[in-house]
Amino acid sequence: MAAKSSAAAESTERAVVITRVFNAPRDLVWKAFTEPEHLEHWWGPKGFTTHVHKLELRPGGVFFYSQKMPDGRQMYGKWVYREIVAPERLVIVSSFADANENLARNPFIPSWPLEMLGTSTFTENQRRTTLTVRTVPLNATESERKTFFDGESSMRQGFGGTFDRLDEYLATL
Amino acid sequence: MVQQQTTSEQLNATFSALADPTRRAILARLASGETSVSELAEPFEMSMPAISKHLKVLQRAGLIERGREAQWRPCRLAAGPLKDASDWLEHYRRFWEEAFDRLEDYLRELQKRDTKKKEHKNGRKK
Numbered sequence: 216m217a218a219k220s221s222a223a224a225e226s227t228e229r230a231v232v233i234t235r236v237f238n239a240p241r242d243l244v245w246k247a248f249t250e251p252e253h254l255e256h257w258w259g260p261k262g263f264t265t266h267v268h269k270l271e272l273r274p275g276g277v278f279f280y281s282q283k284m285p286d287g288r289q290m291y292g293k294w295v296y297r298e299i300v301a302p303e304r305l306v307i308v309s310s311f312a313d314a315n316e317n318l319a320r321n322p323f324i325p326s327w328p329l330e331m332l333g334t335s336t337f338t339e340n341q342r343r344t345t346l347t348v349r350t351v352p353l354n355a356t357e358s359e360r361k362t363f364f365d366g367e368s369s370m371r372q373g374f375g376g377t378f379d380r381l382d383e384y385l386a387t388l
Numbered sequence: 389m390v391q392q393q394t395t396s397e398q399l400n401a402t403f404s405a406l407a408d409p410t411r412r413a414i415l416a417r418l419a420s421g422e423t424s425v426s427e428l429a430e431p432f433e434m435s436m437p438a439i440s441k442h443l444k445v446l447q448r449a450g451l452i453e454r455g456r457e458a459q460w461r462p463c464r465l466a467a468g469p470l471k472d473a474s475d476w477l478e479h480y481r482r483f484w485e486e487a488f489d490r491l492e493d494y495l496r497e498l499q500k501r502d503t504k505k506k507e508h509k510n511g512r513k514k
Contacts, residue, residue: 233481235488239495247495257494260486348484361407 231363234347241339244346245302248335254280269316274299278307279316290322297332305335308353328352328359405449410434411442415465418452422464 237244247253251267258265262285269279278294291312298306310330311319321327330353338345352363405411414428429439443463446452455462 231480233484233488235485235492237492237495239499243495243498244491247491247498253494253498257490258487259490260483261490346488358404361403 230349230351232347232349234345237344237346238342239344240342241302241337241344244344245337248305248337248346249299249301254278258282272296272299277316279312281314291316291319293318294333303337305337307333307335309333309350328355328363330354401449402451405445405451408442408445411446414439414442414446414463415451418463418465422455422462424460424462428463 247257249270249272251270254270255265255267258280259282264283266281266283267278268281269277271277274296276296278296279291280293281289281291283289291314292309293312293316294307294309296305296307298304308330309332311321313319318329320329331350332353334349336345336347336349352360355363406415410432413432417423417428417431425436425439425443428443429436432439443452443454447454450466452463453466455464
């Protein structure tokens with residue numbers, strides 16, 4: 216299968232990548248990731264309660280949800296499905312939202328990119344599934360890209376080399 | 389609310405201060421202890437006014453402090469905002485990592501349920 220040139224360009228771009236191996240077959244992980252009754256059981260950090268308002272699993276369809284944080288505050292989030300290849304690949308555009316499903320700025324850091332492109336890949340090996348979520352800012356301004364990446368690069372990559380001492384220092388705080 | 393706004397403004401200032409490689413190098417140097425502006429300027433091929441400008445940005449972002457000694461105003465690291473910024477990025481990762489922790493537990497639960505159903509159906513252990 217020939218990769219689209221945009222996909223190739225996308226893969227060389229800097230991204231935040233989160234990977235986990237689950238002790239479950241791929242079909243099940245896919246279901247847990249794409250069906251509302253399953254998503255409500257796990258989507259969000261510990262102590263968050265997720266309510267699915269809408270989930271349309273088709274290209275252009277919307278997953279709209281609310282999350283109650285441990286401190287009682289409520290926030291809304293939205294994914295728009297861009298590419299669905301069950302059970303191996305899911306491309307979404309994710310964002311914060313208001314109660315009416317409109318795009319919203321990150322309530323905690325306004326210069327965070329408005330939308331992010333997330334590519335999830337599911338691969339199975341002996342009934343274990345590796346799930347990788349790769350996130351890049353979408354249509355971000357230069358300053359939004361900076362907000363997204365500079366912290367990451369200075370805190371992680373940068374410190375890994377010439378910034379070792381600063382890294383050590385931060386660890387003592 | 390005011391507190392939250394202040395925090396995000398502070399983070400913006402931190403991030404834009406960190407966006408410049410010279411400023412990151414200055415911070416790295418200060419991590420090994422306080423030093424004078426002229427010592428700081430040494431490794432960079434830059435005029436003192438140019439270095440002073442960088443220091444002002446870092447100071448405004450709350451990343452460094454200047455001593456009060458009239459002649460020798462040493463620079464030192466003030467790591468509070470830096471820690472907030474790294475905490476915030478950690479927070480983003482943690483969001484996913486914690487969700488994946490829950491997904492792990494949930495998948496285990498689902499498979500247990502599934503096995504029980506099969507046992508019930510087949511009347512024997514799998």
